Amino acid sequence: MAAQARLSQPSPSSSSSSSSSSISQINPAAQPLRPPPYATLLSGALSGLTSCVLLQPLDLLKTRLQQAHGSHAPFGGKTRRLLRTIEGVVEKDGVKGLWRGTVPTILRNVPGVAAYFYSVTELRRALGSRPVAYLSTANAASSSSSSSSAATPTSTGNLLAGATARVVVGFILCPITVVKARFESSNFAPSENRTLALSLRSIYAEGGVKGLFRGFSATALRDAPYAGLYLMFYEALKVGLAPALGEAGEEGDAKAETTQSRMVAGLCAGTLATFATHPFDIIKTRVQTQRVRQEGAEGASAALLGIRAVLTGAGASTGGARPPLSSLFFDGLGLRCARKALSSAIGWGIFEGGRDLWVKRERQRLARESGNVIVER
Template identity: 50%
Template sequence: MPSTASESDAGVQQRVRSAIKTLGVGGFAGFTSCVILQPFDLLKTRMQQEHGYLRDFPESRTQRLKRNFRQVIQVDGWRGLWRGTVPTIVRNVPGVAAYFYTINELRWLVAVWQVPLLSVHGATQVATSQKSSKLARLSTTGNLLTGAAARVAIGFFLNPITMVKARYESSHYARTAYPSIASSLRAIYQEAGFSGFFRGFSATALRDAPYAGLYLAVYEQTKQSLGRLTLQDRSGNAWVVSASGLTAGTLATIFTQPFDILKTRMQTTPSSMLNMPAEKIGIVAMTRHVLATDGIGAFADGLGLRCARKAASGMIAWTIFEFGNRWYSS
């Protein structure tokens, strides 16, 4: 009996250390990617917020990107490219840490419980040992569902900060109107009440659920395939991990692009520009507005920037997560 109790205590301590490790490495991964890649987010938001440019101005997307870049530099200097970094850090550092922790624990539970259609037979030992940085191995369906569930849950709780981030990056709102995160949250509440904090969440969920599910499924499948090709451990090869993250990020981004446009428009377009109350700005109304003002081509706005940002972010985050866990465990 004492031996059993001792083993149980050791197992609990191991799980606690694993949770702290996962949160710490995930938070560092989120911080690194959001600081390095913030200019991509800002320029993407500036392009996606524009109304009528595809219809009224003969500019290519490359010309629009250059124009927005010049405008940011002229108004705010080079530092202006990092406008919105603070709310990005506030959202992404705990968000990425919580996502990695949630996905790690959720996959571990699914693997241990051997959920039909989601688990892989024989992967329980990998999930239970927690001695390496490997995620518990699941089926493709398991990858899709656990990735989607974790991403949407985290996105819901962080949507108020996502709203602030979008307003910081948008040129529709003056810097003086949002001098701090606290004042930004107050302004959003005064504009649309409590529901204003969750404007755009419907589009965010429709973007994040398939994005996270597809990303995790493609990431794991690519990592296994490349690992077999290189005849090396799929989680111990930097090239395999980075290439898998790059591939997964690009494919998932392209598939979910229309919902990213709707999310940006919903969160950055003043109600006065839409001629409707703030509480009426929903995903259906915004879809109609985008089609009426810019046509279906608007759903490709910022796709290149988003692909570059998401692919690079995924590559950075998952490389740090995989090797951070590996280093910490050694």
């Protein structure tokens, strides 16, 4: 049988063209590869861990500036207020005090970012499976064998996918968000929040189950538009920046995305989305860093209490003229913009880079198994 099989094989000279055609048809480098869920989740978790550890001081300082507007001189410069806040934290807790709240931040961000990226990926893939009115448009080359999807999400589709994924994940992790805000706040002594479990018990004792979700309405009002706007801006900017910062794709029909183009798009998208949603971040911080009182409202009305607290200057430790409305609702904007822009650039850069790394290694594996050689460029 082996001899018969060898005799049935065509000679190399007579089959060179057909062999080349066959190889090109099964060339792994030309086939679209879909990273498995574990690669998406792992890339998202790594991006969340990196950004939250590096940028936690910015989050803590932002919380301190927002929690008690008016505790500083009303006409003091923002830089002076920031320096005073840093000095106060370092004097009280040392340099490591700038990383107070890192543990709940990691516990929230690592699974949260991983779940968010996975949810966004699946929602966008669902929108790309077929054209949906107002949400996705048909690809011109959808019938091509190299096309990985039949449609491309529109700006509205990206906005809806980002907002939906963020709200669902935010609701699940809201108790950890409340703990994180209290860890970062100076309204609560470190002894009250020595551990995550102790802090959760304290919150439950004060407000029950509803206390664990305190401020969710304000959080959703911030996170839903932020995530939606961010994804919309990011995808549009990434496409627009690709010709300038990318390189010609291997098939020559598109511009390849690079880490540089993704990070620049992430910085710009993060800044724009942060500016648009910052007032809701002020309200969320006020709601989650104030102690529950007997007359305190719960549920959706907590957001209204947060708005009233901002407008009336609640939490101020000193008197004086009330600051202008623009200052009330944009306190800590610079810090949040810096953190969100850097976090978005780092997060999306690592996330998409991790998925690209999986695709690259998988293509190399398939090439070795099929006897093809992929030349790295």
